[in-house]
Amino acid sequence: MTQTLPQPLAPHQLYRVCDPDSLSFTTTAELADSDAPIGQDRAVEAIRFAIGMRHRGFNLFALGPEGTGRRSLVMQYLTQAAARQPVPDDWVYVHDFGDGHRPRVLRLPAGRAQPFKKDMEWLVEELAAALPAGFEAEEYRAKKQVLEQEFKERQEEAFGTVGTEASEKGVALIRTPVGLALAPTRDGEVLSPDEFKQLPEEEQARFKAEMEALQEKLETTIKQVPYWEREARSKLRELEQEVVAFAISHLMDELKDRYADLPEVLEYLEAVAEDIADNVGDFLESDDEDEDHSKPRRRPGGEGAIRRYRVNVLVNNADQGGAPVIYEDHPTQPNLIGRVEHFAHYGTLITDFNLIKGGSLHRANGGYLVLDAHKLLMNPFAWEDLKRALKAREVRIESPGQSTGLMSTVSIEPQPIPLDVKVVLIGDPMLYYLLSHHDPEFAELFKVSADFDWRMDRDETAVMGLARSVATLTRKEGLRPLDRSGVARVVEHASRQVEDSEKLSTHMASLADLVRESDYWAGRTGAAVVTAAHVQQAIDASTYRQDRVREHVQEEIRRGIVHIDTESAVVGQINGLAVLELGRFSFGRPSRITARVALGKGDVVDIEREVDLGGPLHGKGVLILTSFLAGRFGQNWPLSLEARLVFEQSYGGVDGDSASSTELYALLSALADLPIRQSLAVTGSVDQNGTVQAIGGVNEKIEGFFDLCAARGLTGSQGVLIPATNVAHLMLRHDVVEACRQGRFAVYPVHTVDQGIELLTGTPAGQRDERGEYPAGSVNRRVQARLATFHRRLDLAQSGALSGGRETRGGR
Structure with a gap:
């Protein structure tokens, strides 16, 4: 059986045209706006499922290449779902009068947090006026004066009794700088110590005995004074509380009426009223010159103390029209779970509940939080604290320094807030798979994945969907509409992006940029509508801005600095094709591959691998071609050769198996001693049976060799051999397609190595007959004969x- 020689591909096989006449509009201005996603049915279904699942752990990870519209699509569906959901409650922090270091959290219906804050500010302002007025009232002053007078009279009466008894016994009660004292008298005059010593001893003894008895009564009376003072202060405090109660009762009653439906707020207001009564001095002006102390004494730091009656609004959903949808662009740990700020006070950093700041988890509570997975993982503590919050279903504000014991400042421990949020992470597929593999908690918390595809089928529905997306973009950004030819060229470019004539790219970001750039070039020419020529100009201009390196590579080949032959025929030498990627720009680069064979023990040496320039995939390809040789030519005797393969003038790493068929052709040429046409270049991998397999970058590889041949002059004998399975991927440049149409260049689809070697050498490969022999003169027969030799x-x-060896041993 003879091999059928591959024929050059027809122009329509090299490029699938989108016929403008097949589009049912004249310009995109006729098309209605559409925000419906195209080509992402699987991802859309996953998003809807995640939104609908309210059970624990069904958070969403949207994975896919950047630019496929992951974030915009997620935000679109979340916003639609959130609009149908109730507005979540507000959250505020207030002072806990029982434990000042643990601020208390209150939950209020949506829109009532801010009014509550203003009501408390109003209360403090009213108290600042009402309380001083109450203590300046005549009634309070009169009652206080009565209490003070009662205490004074009681004290005077007690000491007066002692003084009267002492006077009857000839003893005087006198006041000294250190207090009250007893002294003997005669004729109403206090005796000096010398005068007392001159008295008879009997009289001195009498005075001493009477003074000792009086001293005991005096001390007893003095001991009663503190009790009387406490009693007086207690009565005064009761009086002050009566004044406070009278001053604030109507104010508190008004607030309680407003918040009668909120038991937690009523409980807090009761605690506020009690604290105000106990600390009324905080609301009064300093009165150092008021000697009669007619008002309660102001405590030090009173103005700062009034801060405890304020309300710190953490979440205010007054303006929400549904559940919140929050995108956190900078997901640091404080931005996620909140923080406690501090201020300097006499060289020390201190804080209170007013300095508690909420995070995006607080703002998204009751709704949805969208995060960039890579940014999240790049911020210390953020990922772990997010997982902790989702597992515990509460947000606990705690700084990293506080949790690790590194913070020595005075801080607080706010009560945690219950959490009900759906979190959406957006990231690359590799990041999703790494988290799934290395983080056991990830699968528990993110049970739904929305897998965004990077391509979609090229059918009528997708083409029209792409056209409507273009129409929506042009109207939204004020761009010129595209006519049918312009849309058709965008469709063709979308196929080129995914290297598949039967698919379209879903990388909407790059397609949108193409539309914007096409609008720019249309504006340069004063056109009212963007046509295919403007789109092509945008593509060419983008390529020109990025192809400096490609031009330098081609120039080095044209000048002979890098040797690539495109005319002669050489044994053991072939033109391979590789793709170089520089950012988003990639281009094909021809490479000269040579093979040398000699007598050996069946080794095929990959020089690139030996010097650590070949990657594992390239090494795998060399081992596969070694297996092919052994399977085809090593059935009757072992391979007795040593072959060496190398990419000539290659100074960087080589990886991938797309050159394995190319290396096999060079090796067969060297073994058969048949020259290979250098006007042909080859790409494609090979399996152990000699079947040529598809590779990536086929368009760039063909164009890279074409550019070199075109620069040297197209002769009609030049072309490229590609795997037949890559034909569906061809979307070549127009100049390449035109050269093939004119017969000046060719692209050959190859199914097997035998087809390829026959094209390259012009010699039939040859098939085994019934006896297992190859035809005389065929490539395989020559290889077999060489290996047998x-x-x-x-x-x-x-x-x-x-x-x-035996003769030598025998001679000994």
């Missing part, structure tokens, strides 16, 4: 060495 020579050499 190697085997015989090796066998003879080994036999001679063994014979010589």
